[in-house]
Amino acid sequence: MKTNRKLVLAIATALGIGRERVMTMDRRKALATIAGSITAAGVAGAIVVKDVTASQLKDTPLIRPEIKLNKKGKVHHDPLPYVKLDPDAVADRAYKNKLIGDCMYGVFASLVEELAEQVGGPYMTYPTTVTRYGKGGVMGWGTTCGTVNGMAMAAYLVSPDPAPVIDEVINYFQYAELPDYKPKDAIMDITPSVSESTLCHVSVSEWCKASGHKAFSKERTQRCAHLAASMARKLVMALNEQQAGTFKAVFPIPAEVKACRACHDKGGELENTRGKMSCTACHDKHEV
Ligand code: HEC
Numbered sequence: 001m002k003t004n005r006k007l008v009l010a011i012a013t014a015l016g017i018g019r020e021r022v023m024t025m026d027r028r029k030a031l032a033t034i035a036g037s038i039t040a041a042g043v044a045g046a047i048v049v050k051d052v053t054a055s056q057l058k059d060t061p062l063i064r065p066e067i068k069l070n071k072k073g074k075v076h077h078d079p080l081p082y083v084k085l086d087p088d089a090v091a092d093r094a095y096k097n098k099l100i101g102d103c104m105y106g107v108f109a110s111l112v113e114e115l116a117e118q119v120g121g122p123y124m125t126y127p128t129t130v131t132r133y134g135k136g137g138v139m140g141w142g143t144t145c146g147t148v149n150g151m152a153m154a155a156y157l158v159s160p161d162p163a164p165v166i167d168e169v170i171n172y173f174q175y176a177e178l179p180d181y182k183p184k185d186a187i188m189d190i191t192p193s194v195s196e197s198t199l200c201h202v203s204v205s206e207w208c209k210a211s212g213h214k215a216f217s218k219e220r221t222q223r224c225a226h227l228a229a230s231m232a233r234k235l236v237m238a239l240n241e242q243q244a245g246t247f248k249a250v251f252p253i254p255a256e257v258k259a260c261r262a263c264h265d266k267g268g269e270l271e272n273t274r275g276k277m278s279c280t281a282c283h284d285k286h287e288v
């Protein structure tokens with residue numbers, strides 16, 4: 001019993017298992033005894049490792065930390081610490097990360113890596129490779145653009161109030177001419193385009209139209225890497241501003257979308273839809 005000794009002893013003490021008893025057991029036995037006691041004590045809602053002799057168990061805790069609920073009975077929002085970052089540094093990282101891990105990873109991993117450098121702690125081990133799933137609008141489905149997905153996940157990881165940041169950056173994605181940042185290691189210039197949609201499919205096809213390049217060209221790969229850089233940069237600027245108390249949306253929900261939502265969204269006369277996307281990207285306006 002060499003690793004995790006402190007933790008094991010702390011839990012054992014809390015459960016009233018004699019320190020000497022634990023000290024004289026080998027690690028597996030100690031863990032098994034403790035887990036057994038926890039189960040017997042019936043700790044409410046706690047998730048405890050069932051089979052502590054299982055070979056996967058190395059230096060992990062025995063009890064999964066309990067989920068805290070807020071006043072509304074929803075999962076308590078518990079962001080990790082954030083410090084002001086250099087938007088260009090994160091953007092340059094995002095460009096390179098996109099090329100090795102695709103779009104969602106490009107944005108998400110860059111923020112985590114930069115924070116690992118500046119803060120350390122939880123960012124040293126926070127898993128980033130899981131975000132590879134976001135590639136091509138989720139495994140090539142062309143749904144939510146991976147840079148949007150990665151941005152929103154990163155905002156949720158670090159911001160105490162992620163919603164306004166996410167709204168701002170998604171609207172920037174929809175309505176700004178992107179990419180609007182040339183990464184340090186860029187190997188070409190990229191024609192910008194406006195997607196007016198959060199979808200990978202629409203964003204890519206609008207860009208193909210604007211640039212004359214194909215969806216599976218090396219130019220498109222580079223374009224999405226520049227896009228990841230632009231999105232990471234915009235996210236960091238918004239997070240920095242929010243932390244400094246100076247955040248103000250530059251890309252609010254347009255009046256036209258607000259008008260549609262007034263009748264069709266929550267509390268509206270029809271209330272038969274939900275969402276903040278640009279409605280006219282798919283629907284025609286109609287007489288009312
Ligand atoms: C003043 C309220 C109001 C506003 C504003 C409004 N709608 Fe509607 N919408 C209606 C009503 C009423 C209907 C008809 C429902 C029916 O006939 O069952 C309708 C029907 C629709 C339909 C389904 C039928 C169709 O015509 O295709 C769509 C889609 C739609 N609206 C989208 C929009 C969009 C997009 C906007 C904004 C550009 C918008 N609406 C603004 C009230 C509104």
Ligand code: HEC
Pocket residue numbers: 257260261264272273274275276277278279280281282283
């Ligand atoms: C990505 C494309 C897309 C976007 C963006 C979009 N819609 Fe739709 N919407 C659809 C599709 C597809 C349907 C289902 C097919 C249909 O009924 O036309 C639908 C259905 C609807 C309906 C029900 C239509 C009916 O016949 O009853 C309404 C109302 C509607 N959308 C309103 C909106 C509003 C308001 C927005 C903006 C906040 C919006 N939509 C954004 C694609 C879209």
